[in-house]
Amino acid sequence: MRPTISFEVRPKLPPALEPLKKLASNLWFVWNPEAQELWQRIDVDLWRKSRYNPVALLNQVHQERLASLAEDGGFIAQMERAASQLSQYMSTDYCPFLGGRAPENFTVAYFSAEYGMANCLPIYSGGLGMLSGDHLKSASDLNIPLVGVGLAYRQGYFTQYLDHDGWQQEEYAANDFWNMPMKLLHDDQGQEIRISVDIEGRPLIARAWRIDVGRVPLYLLDSGIEENPPDLRDITFQLYGGDTQMRIRQEILLGIGGVRLLDKLGITYSVIHMNEGHSAFAALERIRLLRQKHGLNFDQAREIVRATGCFTTHTPVPAGNDYFDTDLVRRHFQGYVGELGISMPVLLGYGRVHPTDQNEPLCMTVLALRLSAFNNGVSELHGQVSRQMWKDVWPHFPEEDVPIGHITNGVHTSTWINPDIAYLYNRYLGPGWMEDPDSDAVWQGVDQIPDSELWQMHERRRAQMVSEVRQRLVRQFKRRGGSARELAVCAESLRPDRLTIVFARRFATYKRAVLLLYDIDRLAAIVNHPERPVQFIFAGKAHPKDNEGKEFIRRIVNLTHDERFRGKIVFVEDYDMGLARYLVQGADVWLNNPRRPLEACGTSGMKAAANGALNLSVLDGWWAEAFQPGIGWQIGQGEEYEDEGVQNMLEAGALYRLLENDVPSMFYYRDDQGLPREWIKHMKNCLRVVCPAFNSHRMVEDYVEMAYLPGGLRYAQLSRDDFAGARELGGWVSMVMENWSQVQVQDVTSPIQGPLTWGQEVEVRAKVRLGQLTPSDVVCDIYTGQLGPFGLFTDRRTFGMQPESEIEPGLWLFKGSFACDATGRMGLRVRLAPYHAGLGSKYSLGLAAWG
Numbered sequence: 098m099r100p101t102i103s104f105e106v107r108p109k110l111p112p113a114l115e116p117l118k119k120l121a122s123n124l125w126f127v128w129n130p131e132a133q134e135l136w137q138r139i140d141v142d143l144w145r146k147s148r149y150n151p152v153a154l155l156n157q158v159h160q161e162r163l164a165s166l167a168e169d170g171g172f173i174a175q176m177e178r179a180a181s182q183l184s185q186y187m188s189t190d191y192c193p194f195l196g197g198r199a200p201e202n203f204t205v206a207y208f209s210a211e212y213g214m215a216n217c218l219p220i221y222s223g224g225l226g227m228l229s230g231d232h233l234k235s236a237s238d239l240n241i242p243l244v245g246v247g248l249a250y251r252q253g254y255f256t257q258y259l260d261h262d263g264w265q266q267e268e269y270a271a272n273d274f275w276n277m278p279m280k281l282l283h284d285d286q287g288q289e290i291r292i293s294v295d296i297e298g299r300p301l302i303a304r305a306w307r308i309d310v311g312r313v314p315l316y317l318l319d320s321g322i323e324e325n326p327p328d329l330r331d332i333t334f335q336l337y338g339g340d341t342q343m344r345i346r347q348e349i350l351l352g353i354g355g356v357r358l359l360d361k362l363g364i365t366y367s368v369i370h371m372n373e374g375h376s377a378f379a380a381l382e383r384i385r386l387l388r389q390k391h392g393l394n395f396d397q398a399r400e401i402v403r404a405t406g407c408f409t410t411h412t413p414v415p416a417g418n419d420y421f422d423t424d425l426v427r428r429h430f431q432g433y434v435g436e437l438g439i440s441m442p443v444l445l446g447y448g449r450v451h452p453t454d455q456n457e458p459l460c461m462t463v464l465a466l467r468l469s470a471f472n473n474g475v476s477e478l479h480g481q482v483s484r485q486m487w488k489d490v491w492p493h494f495p496e497e498d499v500p501i502g503h504i505t506n507g508v509h510t511s512t513w514i515n516p517d518i519a520y521l522y523n524r525y526l527g528p529g530w531m532e533d534p535d536s537d538a539v540w541q542g543v544d545q546i547p548d549s550e551l552w553q554m555h556e557r558r559r560a561q562m563v564s565e566v567r568q569r570l571v572r573q574f575k576r577r578g579g580s581a582r583e584l585a586v587c588a589e590s591l592r593p594d595r596l597t598i599v600f601a602r603r604f605a606t607y608k609r610a611v612l613l614l615y616d617i618d619r620l621a622a623i624v625n626h627p628e629r630p631v632q633f634i635f636a637g638k639a640h641p642k643d644n645e646g647k648e649f650i651r652r653i654v655n656l657t658h659d660e661r662f663r664g665k666i667v668f669v670e671d672y673d674m675g676l677a678r679y680l681v682q683g684a685d686v687w688l689n690n691p692r693r694p695l696e697a698c699g700t701s702g703m704k705a706a707a708n709g710a711l712n713l714s715v716l717d718g719w720w721a722e723a724f725q726p727g728i729g730w731q732i733g734q735g736e737e738y739e740d741e742g743v744q745n746m747l748e749a750g751a752l753y754r755l756l757e758n759d760v761p762s763m764f765y766y767r768d769d770q771g772l773p774r775e776w777i778k779h780m781k782n783c784l785r786v787v788c789p790a791f792n793s794h795r796m797v798e799d800y801v802e803m804a805y806l807p808g809g810l811r812y813a814q815l816s817r818d819d820f821a822g823a824r825e826l827g828g829w830v831s832m833v834m835e836n837w838s839q840v841q842v843q844d845v846t847s848p849i850q851g852p853l854t855w856g857q858e859v860e861v862r863a864k865v866r867l868g869q870l871t872p873s874d875v876v877c878d879i880y881t882g883q884l885g886p887f888g889l890f891t892d893r894r895t896f897g898m899q900p901e902s903e904i905e906p907g908l909w910l911f912k913g914s915f916a917c918d919a920t921g922r923m924g925l926r927v928r929l930a931p932y933h934a935g936l937g938s939k940y941s942l943g944l945a946a947w948g
């Protein structure tokens with residue numbers, strides 16, 4: 098039966114506890130140990146049951162408990178300390194780089210389909226979400242003016258539980274936004290702030306929530322309102338739910354709706370950062386708005402958007418990118434293309450590798466690549482893989498020149514570090530590890546930590562992880578109606594003092610969760626070694642549609658029932674931020690064995706490393722960059738194989754060898770004080786090498802320096818005097834596009850005779866037909882490098898050439914030179930590309946002529 102009226106009764110906060118409201122409404126508590134402890138102190142059970150949600154906690158805690166806390170001097174003192182730390186944090190405008198303060202009028206709009214910021218906000222599924230969350234937190238700490246845009250999913254991602262056979266079941270709990278640290282946006286008149294987008298001729302209305310991530314606001318659009326017809330209401334129902342039609346509609350709301358919301362809120366920004374193709378429609382909407390507001394044409398508006406756009410691709414597999422059939426795009430963009438001032442074929446062309454191929458669907462990644470000048474992958478290796486994947490978008494350039502660079506991901510250290518470890522760092526490293534975590538000098542301080550203290554702390558963390566895992570296993574088995582014997586095994590499973598290896602991540606098949614199961618007998622010998630036993634914790638969710646991933650989970654769960662592994666290998670359900678925190682903070686070894694090069698970066702290993710765990714990993718993603726002897730282990734040498742079976746066999750073998758020898762012997766070899774000195778030395782080396790480089794402060798600073806600031810500067814130039822620069826640039830681009838077919842590098846000569854010697858100067862001349870263009874419209878380079886066995890360039894460098902004289906109208910002589918600084922078989926070519934100071938990149942028009 099439904100009630101006639103529904104209402105909610107909430108406890109009344111005693112006046113003395115008023116500061117709790119402020120503390121609950123900002124996610125800053127996630128990375129402040131004092132605030133964390135405060136919530137726990139109110140009601141430890143409720144804190145856990147609420148999924149560490151302070152708003153729900155305050156709404157549910159008993160009135161009597163609040164009354165007694167109001168009388169508790171110790172509690173009040175801690176609350177006041179936390180509250181004053183928060184107001185201090187909020188009021189400073191100090192930016193620890195950029196000379197102390199970010200430039201005026203420079204704001205970044207950051208778009209992502211998921212955000213993993215706090216356990217109580219399940220609007221993420223995996224690495225992308227964690228990364229976006231950590232990005233916002235670091236931007237806040239660093240005082241970078243940035244606003245986040247995303248979607249408020251009613252259901253978020255699922256909770257995982259397993260049935261009797263170990264088969265994954267998914268449970269979707271509704272997110273109750275009113276009980277979460279977020280606020281519905283209202284205007285001055287108290288009306289909800291709403292925007293609308295067009296879905297096949299029908300308006301889709303969305304309201305907006307605001308989450309405060311420290312100093313950074315995050316706006317989430319929510320279509321779950323009565324006024325929408327039911328099918329449209331569900332657009333923000335599920336993260337990555339539904340079919341491609343649902344997906345394109347979500348992305349229209351995220352990209353187009355997101356830009357409309359910022360406009361409605363009066364937020365001006367100079368740079369848009371799009372994460373994954375999901376948000377690429379934001380670039381289109383920005384073009385439309387610029388046209389509408391400033392009377393620009395499509396080309397002029399596009400050049401602004403492109404010159405100030407930043408796009409990050411996060412996946413190295415084609416299937417991980419969104420593709421939409423032309424028909425689907427036509428249906429949704431029929432009216433919209435007119436407002437952009439282009440035709441449907443032109444729009445589709447922007448999203449295709451081969452713009453005129455009628456059969457090619459629209460790829461969101463291609464659309465984003467074509468509409469932003471700064472593009473990057475998320476590790477050095479992923480940058481390389483991305484250039485290879487998307488090289489056909491730039492058919493006139495060799496793969497090395499494809500304008501996709503890399504900025505390696507990092508993690509928000511203070512979010513992921515255990516408070517006890519934080520205490521140790523405070524003591525021996527000083528506050529710098531939090532304020533300036535990307536400083537090498539700060540992390541040199543780990544050498545000051547006495548071995549025994551570091552080790553004792555780590556052993557306590559492991560014990561705490563084991564205890565948490567046991568409790569979770571007991572709850573798991575109770576729910577499944579497990580036998581008394583099973584429950585007893587759970588309660589005693591794992592040993593707090595044993596070498597513990599954790600494999601916790603999404604169960605995407607490329608991550609090969611079952612590689613360890615390749616040879617069960619060999620694994621049994623490792624686990625049951627008489628002097629050097631090893632135990633394993635597994636956790637992770639498979640995508641609901643990924644049966645192979647679910648099969649991996651089932652195989653591991655079955656293994657845990659085998660007598661040889663009972664209580665020594667465990668699978669913990671429902672991997673999320675809360676569980677991840679326990680695991681990264683207690684693991685001895687963090688295991689990662691993806692099929693190279695399919696792990697774009699990976700970040701969980703960085704979280705573990707910051708807590709003192711050692712990584713045991715394939716040289717893929719970030720580990721290919723970070724690894725050096727003495728900080729952890731590599732599985733294999735970074736090989737890539739055609740044959741998956743062979744690869745599994747060889748890499749399982751390499752993994753077993755490490756688990757049979759190096760890893761356990763180093764762990765169990767103790768000196769007369771009972772300390773594993775060599776292991777501790779590895780921990781310290783790892784902290785020193787990994788922490789300053791693989792944290793999100795360094796990452797955000799890289800984005801600021803490489804993309805945000807240059808983009809912001811270009812925006813200022815192009816928008817000055819009512820967009821005079823943009824108008825000029827737009828005209829220039831159309832002129833170049835129209836005339837480029839006449840451009841030719843006709844004749845390349847160099848007085849090279851016989852072998853040259855190292856250091857010798859080489860002069861190069863080229864006759865270049867420019868037609869209507871002038872030398873100032875182009876940049877002409879000598880392109881030289883070593884040649885491989887097949888006569889192809891294996892590396893390259895470029896040296897500028899200058900116009901010498903006009904031989905006849907439209908035909909120019911260019912000259913340049915360089916000194917041979919490499920030896921062996923070399924080659925050279927001459928490359929001509931359009932040039933304009935307003936362009937974000939000389940590759941953004943995709944044009945080049947080669948001699």
Ligand SMILES: *Cc1c(COP(=O)(O)O)cnc(C)c1O
Pocket residue numbers: 222223224227601602603672673674677698699700701702704
């Ligand atoms: C860090 C984290 C991830 C990403 O880790 P990978 O190394 O990419 O597997 C995924 N899920 C959760 C809950 C995390 O904390």
